[in-house]
Amino acid sequence: MAEKYTPGTHPDLPPPKNLVGPAAWIRDNLFSGPVNSIMTLFCLYLLWVIVPPLVNWLFLNADWIGTSRDDCSKEGACWVFIDVWMRQLMYGRYPAEEIWRINLSYILVVLTALPLFFKAVPSKVKGALAGVLLIVYPIVFFYLYVGGSFGLEFVETPRWGGLFLTLVIAVTGIVASLPLGIVLALGRRSEMPVVKSLCVVFIEFWRGIPLITVLFMASVMFPLFVPEDLSPDKLVRALVGVALFSSAYMAEVIRGGLQAIPKGQYEAAAAMGLSYWKSMLLVILPQALKMVIPGIVNTFIGLFKDTTLVLIIGLFDLLGMAQAAATNTDWLGFTIEGYVFAAFGFFVFCFAMSRYSQRLERALDTGHK
Amino acid sequence: MSQAPHKMAQMPSKPPFWRDPDKRAMLFQALALGFVLYLGYSLVSNTMANLERQNIQTGFNFLSVSTGFSIAESIIFYDEDSSYLDAFFVGLGNTIYVSIIGIVLATVIGFLMGVARLSNNFLLSRLAAVYVDTLRNLPLLLQIFFWYFAVLRPLPKPRNAVEFGESVFLSNRGLVGPKPIWEDGAALIGWALVAAILAAIGIGRWAKQRQAATGQTFPIWRTALALVVLLPLAAAVITGFPVSLEVPELKGFNFRGGMTLTPEFAALVLALSTYTAAFIAEIVRSGIMAINKGQTEAAYALGLQPGITMRLVIIPQALRVIIPPLTSQYLNLTKNSSLAAAIAYPDLVAVFAGTALNQTGQAVEIMSMTLAVYLFLSLAISAFMNWYNARMALVER
Numbered sequence: 127m128a129e130k131y132t133p134g135t136h137p138d139l140p141p142p143k144n145l146v147g148p149a150a151w152i153r154d155n156l157f158s159g160p161v162n163s164i165m166t167l168f169c170l171y172l173l174w175v176i177v178p179p180l181v182n183w184l185f186l187n188a189d190w191i192g193t194s195r196d197d198c199s200k201e202g203a204c205w206v207f208i209d210v211w212m213r214q215l216m217y218g219r220y221p222a223e224e225i226w227r228i229n230l231s232y233i234l235v236v237l238t239a240l241p242l243f244f245k246a247v248p249s250k251v252k253g254a255l256a257g258v259l260l261i262v263y264p265i266v267f268f269y270l271y272v273g274g275s276f277g278l279e280f281v282e283t284p285r286w287g288g289l290f291l292t293l294v295i296a297v298t299g300i301v302a303s304l305p306l307g308i309v310l311a312l313g314r315r316s317e318m319p320v321v322k323s324l325c326v327v328f329i330e331f332w333r334g335i336p337l338i339t340v341l342f343m344a345s346v347m348f349p350l351f352v353p354e355d356l357s358p359d360k361l362v363r364a365l366v367g368v369a370l371f372s373s374a375y376m377a378e379v380i381r382g383g384l385q386a387i388p389k390g391q392y393e394a395a396a397a398m399g400l401s402y403w404k405s406m407l408l409v410i411l412p413q414a415l416k417m418v419i420p421g422i423v424n425t426f427i428g429l430f431k432d433t434t435l436v437l438i439i440g441l442f443d444l445l446g447m448a449q450a451a452a453t454n455t456d457w458l459g460f461t462i463e464g465y466v467f468a469a470f471g472f473f474v475f476c477f478a479m480s481r482y483s484q485r486l487e488r489a490l491d492t493g494h495k
Numbered sequence: 496m497s498q499a500p501h502k503m504a505q506m507p508s509k510p511p512f513w514r515d516p517d518k519r520a521m522l523f524q525a526l527a528l529g530f531v532l533y534l535g536y537s538l539v540s541n542t543m544a545n546l547e548r549q550n551i552q553t554g555f556n557f558l559s560v561s562t563g564f565s566i567a568e569s570i571i572f573y574d575e576d577s578s579y580l581d582a583f584f585v586g587l588g589n590t591i592y593v594s595i596i597g598i599v600l601a602t603v604i605g606f607l608m609g610v611a612r613l614s615n616n617f618l619l620s621r622l623a624a625v626y627v628d629t630l631r632n633l634p635l636l637l638q639i640f641f642w643y644f645a646v647l648r649p650l651p652k653p654r655n656a657v658e659f660g661e662s663v664f665l666s667n668r669g670l671v672g673p674k675p676i677w678e679d680g681a682a683l684i685g686w687a688l689v690a691a692i693l694a695a696i697g698i699g700r701w702a703k704q705r706q707a708a709t710g711q712t713f714p715i716w717r718t719a720l721a722l723v724v725l726l727p728l729a730a731a732v733i734t735g736f737p738v739s740l741e742v743p744e745l746k747g748f749n750f751r752g753g754m755t756l757t758p759e760f761a762a763l764v765l766a767l768s769t770y771t772a773a774f775i776a777e778i779v780r781s782g783i784m785a786i787n788k789g790q791t792e793a794a795y796a797l798g799l800q801p802g803i804t805m806r807l808v809i810i811p812q813a814l815r816v817i818i819p820p821l822t823s824q825y826l827n828l829t830k831n832s833s834l835a836a837a838i839a840y841p842d843l844v845a846v847f848a849g850t851a852l853n854q855t856g857q858a859v860e861i862m863s864m865t866l867a868v869y870l871f872l873s874l875a876i877s878a879f880m881n882w883y884n885a886r887m888a889l890v891e892r
Contacts, residue, residue, distance in 0.1 A: 155617035162616050169618040320524035324531060334873035335866050336830035342848050343866075346858045350545045351538050431634040438837055445637050452644075462645045469633050469641075476632035 184466075195457055207460040208467050211451040215467065218287015218442055224279060228290050231267050235259070264301055283361040287442035289471055291361075295368055295433040295443065300426050302369035307376025312406060314377065315384055325377070332374035337432050340367045345439040364436050372429045379421035383414030416490055423483035427476045434472075444468050542859065549856075557855050558583070564850055566841045568757055579851055586846035587868060593763055593842060594829040600768035601828060602821075605775025612780045623776065630773035636834055638770055643762035643838045650758075653749050662742045668749055670756040673740040680734035687730035688723070695719035759840035763832065771828045775821060782817035783809065815887045819880055826876045830869060843868060 144150060156166040187202030190209075198204035208215070217225055238255055241247045271294070274280035286294065313325035332340070344367035349357055358366075387410055395405030415422070437446030448464035451457060512518045546553060558580040565575050569585045570592050577585075611623035630638070648667055651657065656666035663672045695718070702713035731738075743753025786809050794804040835842035836849055848865045852858060 155615065158615065165614070165616050165619050169616075169622055172622070318520050318524050320528050324527060330874075331870065334870040336833040336844070336869060338833045338836060338844055339848060339862070339865055339869065342844070342852075343862055346852065347862055350542045350858060353541055354545060354548065427632070431632075434634040434636040435834070437636070445634065445640070449640065449644075461649075462641075465637060465641050465645055469637055472634055472637065473629070473632050477628065480632065 195460075198460075203463050203466070204460055205463065207451070207457055207463050211447075211457075211464075214288055214451060215444060215447050216288045217290045218447060219285040220281060220287070220290065221279070221285070224273070224281060227270050227273070227278070231263075231270055235263065238263070260301055260304075264298070283359050286361065288447045289444045291436075291441060292430075292433050292443040292471075294361075295365060295436060296426075296430045298365050299368040299372045299429045299433070303372035303376040303425070303429070304422075306369070306373035307380050308411065310373060310377035311380035311384055314381055329374045329377050332371050333378065337368075337371055337435050338438060340371050341435055341439045343367065360439070361441060364439060364441060368429070368433070368436075372425065375425050375428070376422065379418050379425055380414065382421060383416075383418035384410065386417055387414055419490065420483045420487050423479055423486075427479050430475055430479070431472065444471050546859075551856055553857075553859065555860055557857050557860070560855075562851065562854065564854065566846060567839075568755075568760065568841060579847075579855065582851055583843075583847050583864065586841060586843035589835075589841055589846075590829070590832055590843040590868075593760065593767070593832045593835065593840070594825075597764050597767040597771065597828050597832065598825050600764065601771040601775055601824070604768060604772035606779055608772060608776035609779025609783070612776055613783060627773045627776050630770055631777075635766060635770050635831055636837060639762055639766040639834055639838060642765050643758060647758035647762050653745055656745075656750075662740070662753075664743065664745075664750060666750075667758065668755070669758050669761065671743040671750045671753050672756075673742045674752065674754040676739045676741050678737040678739065680737040683734050684727045684730045684737075687727045691722040691726035694726075695722050698722075757840075759835070759838050762838060763835050763840050767828055767831060771824055771831075774824050774827075778817055778820045778824065779813075782813040785816045786812050818883055818887070822876055822880045822883075826873055829872055829876075833869075 157163045183202045185202075187200045188205055189198045189200050189202070190205050192198065192206040193210060195204070195207070197206050213222065213225075217228055220228065238259055241255055242252055269275055270278070271286070272281065272283075310325050310329055313321050314329060316322050316325070341364060344363040345360065348363045348366070352358070391409055391413065392405070395409040398405075400408065433443055434445045436443055437449065442450055445468045448468040452461040452464040559578050561576045562579055562582050563575055564582075566573055566582065566585055568589070570588045571581075571585060573581055573585045608623045608626055611619050612627065614620045614623075647669075650665060650667040653664070653666040653668050656664040656671075658664055663670070665671075698713075698718055699715050702715050706712055741752050743750040743755075745751075790808055790812065791804060794808040795801075799808070832842055833844040836845040839845060843865060848861055852861045855861070
């Protein structure tokens, strides 16, 4: 029963049944050939071996409620361990009645940072908020955490620890490395030979050595470098080391951005009669920094992960605290739980940062390359 | 006409020196240099004063003193009578050893994961993505601790070691296996291997030249494989297999004899290679994706098979993008191997900047030697990178 259509009036037919739908998708993506099928089966086998035992261990067979190791009777993970040690993992040995100071700072940061994520907020407000975050808060929080003034109890730095210490080190490194890195990158691109070579030597020195030797230097050599009566705190020494180390990496990332700016931009800024600093701050850096945001965030992620190394010089960050808790004689044998918890903490921060940078990259992409 | 001299007079004859960019630059540089020199001077004078106060002798004389401590594993000879300089070389040797093995493993895993990430197979590419995202976002030290304290240390004691075929034992002291003892004449096998490798390289060159001249191909890889296997085998037959195996035995609390893969070494290499592999996978993926699709299509249009297209068209171009970040990953791995100190694997930092420094107190000398090693390594690798970039750069006419 062939119907007659005049040319061009035939209705669109649906695609053949075997080319659409879940079955076709599975065939195209999982079983398109013998090699592909074998790989799919292998992956399924791998998932079968790994996932069910992992879920059992993490959730189904785990103990959640209790106060001592005797409450952990099941086969799976003992989250009681984490629960009991939670305060140490979060704040180290910071006095319990002073923890509100740390929590207050967290709340302030979240409240200040929140408007930055909304498009409706005008950019001037955003700039002011960013200024508060990067300049005002570090100073305020220093007094808040250390205490000893404004009627706050003094808390010495060896009592700082856990996730709190991780954040202190990472954020100090981030806040200090950005301006230092910009100055070093500009210095490396400078036409003044002395300034340029000083910056090159500085950057290449810090980039060439492992962070662990930097921290060793901070703990054994720093006391030799400064006058005897000025012997800074261990944490301060580590912070200085981390800040200098990460500023060298930041400088290289920013230099990449500076090099990618077309020469015409520099010349145009000069033709407008802008001075060096004005042309840098108003024309070059805004474009260069925007271009290297992914690189900057990657440096932040690296820095965040590298903060764990401070445990080698005896500071107890999140991982150090997990390690210390697992070697406590009352709680031997829960190493894995401690690591899984620490891993979860680091993963949340690093993954969030990397996703945020990908989003920014897309949002700031103006189509030019 | 009479106006001209007047106009000249109105022009500022010479700007004041703070408006002259050249002079300002000079001044600024002098200030910067002065500041750095002052900083250096105060560092040195403070250090000298502090050292004098603590009665620490400066100088490298301590290097020839014998250390008195033992080192758990070493690829060169070392005992308690050896000097601090020997300890330095033990640490350096272990660092290089771990780095080389780590680099080889990381490259293999990284390339596999990078290619898997690009696979058409949905499941495979998802799994590779999960691998990359997880390992990249966890601190390396955490991963080293995980392998060491959570996986390898809790293995059974040597007494209850897991056996594999009578002579290989897995326990919390590591993986112990039989060790080959070379007897007289074994050197011939080694020379045969060297000769085979040299011959294979020679044949490879010849085959390339012949292909360039005549277009005829030659099965290079099969020939090379045959040479490398058969020549040492022939040497072994001629000399009558001068090898015996030393099987490890359980004596007291540990195994004696045999070859040991210690848990420290294994944890370090595993963590370093899987962690770096996650970064390499991303580098490989972006390198392959950076090659224009037109290259593949052009190769197909010329009638090349997919495998050959990959090998002769895509990979050589992708390598140009891949190699520079890859070398910096290698450098990172080498620097990260210093985390060995955390699990007491005797690398340069653990042995020299750790134990030796604590024993002698020669902080300045020891730290500068350690830093010099890492700086030399990184400068050498960046020199290689520059050379490679210059060689590989597109020659445009």
